[in-house]
Amino acid sequence: MPGILNTSLSGMLAFQRALDVTSHNIANANTPGYSRQVAHFTARPGTGSGVGYIGSGTQIASIERMYDAMQTEQLRTTTTGYARFNTLNNLAGRMDVLLADPDTGLNTSLQSYFGSMQDLANDPSSIPARQAVIGEAQGLAAKFQSLDDRLSELENEVNSRLELSVADINRLASSIAEVNEKISLANGTGNSPNDLLDQRDNLVLQLSAQVAVTTNIQDDGTMSVFIGAGQSLVLGGEARRLGIGGTEFDMTRKTVTYQGTSGSTPLDTASTGGNLGGLLDFRSRILDPARQSLGQTAIAFASSMNEQHGSGMDLRGNLGTDLFSVAPPQVLPSSGNTGSGTVAASISDLGALTGVNYVLEYDGSAYSMRRTDTNTVVPMTGTGTAGDPLVADGISIVVSGTPAAGDRQLLRPSHNAAGSLKSIVTDPRAIALAAPTRSSASFANTGSANISSTSVVDATDPGLLGSALIEFTSPTTYSINGAGSFAYSDGTPIVVNGSSVTISGAPAVGDQFTIEANYGAAGDNANGLLMAGVQSVGILDGGTISINENYGRLVSEVGSTTHQIQSNLEAQGVVLKNAEDAVLSKSAVNLDEEAANLIKYQQAYQAVAQVVSVASTLFDSLLNATRR
Numbered sequence: 001m002p003g004i005l006n007t008s009l010s011g012m013l014a015f016q017r018a019l020d021v022t023s024h025n026i027a028n029a030n031t032p033g034y035s036r037q038v039a040h041f042t043a044r045p046g047t048g049s050g051v052g053y054i055g056s057g058t059q060i061a062s063i064e065r066m067y068d069a070m071q072t073e074q075l076r077t078t079t080t081g082y083a084r085f086n087t088l089n090n091l092a093g094r095m096d097v098l099l100a101d102p103d104t105g106l107n108t109s110l111q112s113y114f115g116s117m118q119d120l121a122n123d124p125s126s127i128p129a130r131q132a133v134i135g136e137a138q139g140l141a142a143k144f145q146s147l148d149d150r151l152s153e154l155e156n157e158v159n160s161r162l163e164l165s166v167a168d169i170n171r172l173a174s175s176i177a178e179v180n181e182k183i184s185l186a187n188g189t190g191n192s193p194n195d196l197l198d199q200r201d202n203l204v205l206q207l208s209a210q211v212a213v214t215t216n217i218q219d220d221g222t223m224s225v226f227i228g229a230g231q232s233l234v235l236g237g238e239a240r241r242l243g244i245g246g247t248e249f250d251m252t253r254k255t256v257t258y259q260g261t262s263g264s265t266p267l268d269t270a271s272t273g274g275n276l277g278g279l280l281d282f283r284s285r286i287l288d289p290a291r292q293s294l295g296q297t298a299i300a301f302a303s304s305m306n307e308q309h310g311s312g313m314d315l316r317g318n319l320g321t322d323l324f325s326v327a328p329p330q331v332l333p334s335s336g337n338t339g340s341g342t343v344a345a346s347i348s349d350l351g352a353l354t355g356v357n358y359v360l361e362y363d364g365s366a367y368s369m370r371r372t373d374t375n376t377v378v379p380m381t382g383t384g385t386a387g388d389p390l391v392a393d394g395i396s397i398v399v400s401g402t403p404a405a406g407d408r409q410l411l412r413p414s415h416n417a418a419g420s421l422k423s424i425v426t427d428p429r430a431i432a433l434a435a436p437t438r439s440s441a442s443f444a445n446t447g448s449a450n451i452s453s454t455s456v457v458d459a460t461d462p463g464l465l466g467s468a469l470i471e472f473t474s475p476t477t478y479s480i481n482g483a484g485s486f487a488y489s490d491g492t493p494i495v496v497n498g499s500s501v502t503i504s505g506a507p508a509v510g511d512q513f514t515i516e517a518n519y520g521a522a523g524d525n526a527n528g529l530l531m532a533g534v535q536s537v538g539i540l541d542g543g544t545i546s547i548n549e550n551y552g553r554l555v556s557e558v559g560s561t562t563h564q565i566q567s568n569l570e571a572q573g574v575v576l577k578n579a580e581d582a583v584l585s586k587s588a589v590n591l592d593e594e595a596a597n598l599i600k601y602q603q604a605y606q607a608v609a610q611v612v613s614v615a616s617t618l619f620d621s622l623l624n625a626t627r628r
Contacts, residue, residue, distance in 0.1 A: 034198050039062075040062045095290060294418045319465075345395055
């Protein structure tokens with residue numbers, strides 16, 4: 001009689017626990033990260049009898065967590081990749097719209113400015129047309145500044161999001177360490193803490209969306225989590241922390257550091273991944289080059305317009321002054337410098353300007369310069385004095401003071417150029433549209449030679465506005481202001497006081513040609529036409545890329561990169577969906593299946609309860625029989 005009762009009671013207890021497991025599954029059907037649990041039955045050991053072993057009921061041998069480690073690891077990896085591309089897509093898409101949109105981009109303002117310059121060249125004496133050019137110049141400068149401000153805001157946003165991402169990583173790491181401790185204690189009882197394991201896996205999955213992780217399960221059941229180049233983030237119940245700091249040269253540029261036992265070290269950004277990696281990738285691969293390219297365009301525009309304007313004469317008979325101002329290359333000393341060396345840089349050759357940043361380092365006897373993007377050494381000429389500056393990639397560098405060995409300076413030739421561009425001419429009469437010099441032939445000439453219009457080859461020549469008389473002493477020789485004897489060659493340029501002319505034809509002895517200041521030429525538009533044509537003249541990349549082309553190349557590169565990121569995001573989204581489906585196929589709760597299990601275990605429980613009732617009836621019959 002006790003055997004029947006014990007057997008039936010074991011069944012009731014086992015099915016009750018199975019019902020508990022089933023109800024737990026149903027209750028957590030929508031819980032993120034929950035893995036379905038299955039109760040496994042096993043027969044209890046039988047007891048021997050004269051006719052063989054008689055069973056003693058059933059029991060729950062284990063409650064298994066439906067989990068596949070390989071699928072979970074694949075889900076983490078794809079989550080990391082998707083989060084990275086999602087962050088990149090969000091930020092790159094906004095930049096693409098900013099640069100390419102007619103309302104926010106630079107193209108419309110550039111075309112309006114050069115269009116107004118062409119209109120003025122068509123009517124060079126018009127004061128309203130001159131005032132319109134000044135207005136367009138101010139609007140174009142404001143557009144450069146506005147674009148640079150937007151890019152600066154994006155950089156500030158990246159800094160803020162880096163701080164938030166690091167805070168999330170530290171919070172998740174601490175939570176994983178806490179769960180590790182609970183799992184270690186639970187494993188001491190010999191049973192698997194399924195819900196704690198789900199909780200930990202869900203935390204690690206959230207962490208993988210922020211940064212690429214690798215994991216390792218230890219003998220005590222705790223999980224070690226590693227990031228970057230193998231730095232440990234979680235070891236057992238201990239969590240390391242990430243920090244935010246500035247760079248060696250700029251404390252406002254946020255970087256991520258790893259707080260290890262040996263102190264703070266930079267986190268390896270090459271293998272960061274996730275949202276954190278997406279932020280760092282966007283800044284280094286898209287934002288920084290875009291800002292440098294925009295600054296390069298600003299420098300090329302301002303410098304070329306100033307140079308051409310300086311080769312003209314205004315309505316008051318003065319040579320043109322600068323139309324625009326732009327900041328010189330930015331030089332930032334390293335926070336680790338111990339010497340007193342200083343560096344000043346300027347742009348000396350637009351055609352050689354690359355638009356990248358450089359590090360200038362002193363080794364104790366000489367300076368060397370490296371590109372920050374490729375870390376390659378850039379050849380330099382010169383000694384670094386004001387009279388003989390160091391020159392490399394279109395940059396002139398003057399060094400002074402007493403540097404110490406190992407001292408470093410960061411050179412950013414175009415980083416803040418766009419934001420510093422300003423229009424500085426406010427007087428419409430000061431716009432120099434006329435050529436500063438003019439040429440003429442004497443009416444008394446008897447030969448057939450003709451002289452061309454002048455072109456300025458050196459606007460800084462102190463004798464530019466002086467008069468020069470070219471007189472032929474023979475059909476093949478000439479003098480200048482009565483001095484010298486120069487060989488004449490038909491069509492060969494003659495340069496005098498910074499102006500160049502050509503004489504063609506057959507001059508006669510005594511023929512005279514004059515070069516003089518072009519005073520009073522209010523209707524002259526020679527220099528105005530050259531200024532209007534600056535937009536299409538090759539200036540950058542060795543004189544092969546114009547201002548318009550350089551900005552167009554920037555827009556094209558950002559657009560192409562954005563399109564590639566969007567394609568990668570879509571592809572990664574498919575991979576992520578497949579990984580999620582694979583995990584769900586193994587771990588997700590099927591409510592129909594659980595409802596069937598609920599009925600099955602309920603009926604089994606009721607059946608075993610009926611056995612208990614039978615045992616009770618038999619026992620009562622036995623008691624009644626013994627009483628008689």
